[in-house]
Amino acid sequence: MPGVELNFSQPITDRVFETISGIIGQVVLKVRGQDLAAMTTAADALRERLSAVPGVADLALYQAGSVPQLRIELDREALARRGLAVEDVQTTIRVALGSAVATEVWDGERRHGVALRLPDDVRADPAALRRLVVSEPDRGVTLGEVATISLGPGRAAIWREDFTRFVAVKFNVRGRDLGSTVKEAQAAVGEVPLGEGLQLVWSGEFKNQDRAMRRLALSFPAALAAILGILFLNFGRLRPTLIIAAFLPLACFGAVAGLRLAGELFSVSSAVGCIALLGQVVLSGVVLCGAIDRAAAEDRGSAAIEGPRAALRPVLLTTALALLGLVPAALSHAMGSETQRPFAIAIVSGLLVATPVMLVLLPLLYRGDARREGGEP
Incomplete structure (x- = not known):
């Protein structure tokens, strides 16, 4: 099915990964920044480079779906020439697209608000919205004269961490140890040029494994020394x-x-x-x-x-x-x-x-x- 990505995993494993990095995946590479377009482009380049690393499996952008979005960009110079305030135009757009309570009606002892908004077919039609009057009726200024209206795809979700936007590339490791795979992946990613203002952050299960291995590097000799000490005390x-x-x-x-x-x-x-x-x-x-x-x-x-x-x-x-x-x-x-x-x-x-x-x-x-x-x- 087009647009559907299949990953086979287990609920417990997914919950552990989400607790570690907030994302389902053994290894997660987060591209931080403010420009979503630049972040997505960089993430696509990173995914392309990571696909050549042996052991990398289930490689994908994390929940990178899109939804249709209506975009209205106001022209402040055009508004100033016509003597219109940005707030007034935004209020008109909000009422036309989102609705507002215009009056109230009584049903016995119960009071109900009456909300008004444009019909659904008009709200989804950029050409019809351009004819929407945003000034006093006698002036006849339409939305198309002071704004650019377009209908196109937009991100279904914008992820944030530490008050910063990020786009995540996640993958699992199969047929190879996690540590060497991550090292090779980091070397491959280091060759990808990033745009200005973008930052890479690695997270995932390998971080916990690295910390655990460092602790074991101390606890294993300590356990061995304790065993030898107990043996010596036992035999004398x-x-x-x-x-x-x-x-x-x-x-x-x-x-x-x-x-x-x-x-x-x-x-x-x-x-x-x-x-x-x-x-x-x-x-x-x-x-x-x-x-x-x-x-x-x-x-x-x-x-x-x-x-x-x-x-x-x-x-x-x-x-x-x-x-x-x-x-x-x-x-x-x-x-x-x-x-x-x-x-x-x-x-x-x-x-x-x-x-x-x-x-x-x-x-x-x-x-x-x-x-x-x-x-x-």
Whole structure:
């Protein structure tokens, strides 16, 4: 259907985008200024340039519809030559087009105002409006003598932000990460010349993601330091702490590999999933080391075998419980899955990679460490 633009989205997602930038779209580019024609021209040029950026989808001007408008531009010099005041002519136009209460009638005890205005066919006809008398009847000055009247398309809505007009270009990102797409889009937009008095403002989901990533850049090392500190307090020695910590990069590698295989991009949700994954891997490591220590207290020679055997069931049950709870979210494509799915995939894939390797290697490394500390050959 001509003039109709189709965008497939979800109500919750649209509400979030509207809260962030006031416009439905992951990324919004606002052209601010006062001249609507210049702003629209600049927005069209920006849209043309953005269409060549890989990953950009649903690219469009935001609600750029038009409606028929009747435009009447008064000629102040012509009004002055005929001795007419602008206010008087505007009052005549307002009454003719919009109506005014001329008198009142009574219906029993109820009073009703009687409004007068020109017929609909006359109000929509510029030629008929030009014959409208705007002075005293004896002078016979018509509207066409003191004004220019035209009928043409006009904007259906004029958007404002911070008391400034703007025209918005919005788009979503598909098949590519949001950050790199926005960077390339900003580079492409920077090559478009803007008119005088125009200003570009970027907004949208990527702003929140950028802020969240900066916070994660601080919180992730802090969480890792807290984990290592708790491990050291638990064992009272540095070597067991480092042995368990050696499996954390492996778990993160598994999480990233799982995201890549699933076609998901590393996001705030998946980063939070990696933090949760580290806690799960550390828990399994502590259970294994504790079982080895208890077995070594009875028979140091068989501790590397008996310890993992005793810890196998709790480690596997804990891991299986996490997998059973997160696999449905990792496989889901329902509403809200764009947030839940990366989180679940990061944890599930990280556990599937780290847990088997930890069950095999950690007893050997920890037993070797115990032998060195105990002075055994």
